[in-house]
Amino acid sequence: MRREHIEDLIAKEVEQIIEGTGLELVDVEYVRERNWYLRVFIDKEGGVDLEDCQAVSEKLSKVLDEKDPISDNYLLEVSSPGLDRILKKDKDFVRYAGRSVDIHFFKAHDGVKDLTAELVGKTDDGQLKVRLDDRDETIDMKDISQVRLHIDF
Incomplete structure (x- = not known):
């Protein structure tokens, strides 16, 4: 199986x-x-x-x-999924909008493999909406290996 x-x-x-x-x-x-x-x-x-x-x-x-x-x-x-839980379901992207997330890419995206941004949400067509350096961006979910809640220590 x-x-x-x-x-x-x-x-x-x-x-x-x-x-x-x-x-x-x-x-x-x-x-x-x-x-x-x-x-x-x-x-x-x-x-x-x-x-x-x-x-x-x-x-x-x-x-x-x-x-x-x-x-x-x-x-x-x-x-428990932990404080730095992985966001997978659409409702996770709604629930945690406004929070900082760590985004990990399958391969370098704009020169980086990982970045931290503020989660804005997710579009119906598979785009992750984030705020990075005071500007809104969209990232195709197929390029993302994982999105986790960011933890500040």
Whole structure:
């Protein structure tokens, strides 16, 4: 089974598990590092706590044991997306408009691989709208590998 198919399948299962709980599914990743990892990122207003993660993990583990959709051995992780969360869904680009984001490109864009800008939003035709040096710019999403919330330390 392809990685994307597994991620979609798990996302549907998690959506059913968290329905009506106030939790939101942020992302699902099925990746191979040294081992295979199935990572589920959840959030809610005010942030998730350990009990939220544990409850989703236990319910999802039970479903995965029953349906056994993944043939590989893997480690299940359920957690918060973190302060520097990746923005993927259209609603993320609306929710975090006005915040600083770190933009990572597949290849150099205007001479840089990464930049930090203020998020303005996202257009319907696949353009990321940002404010950079007091001017608005649009960047084609197909050129962007990742958009994360920027954290100032």
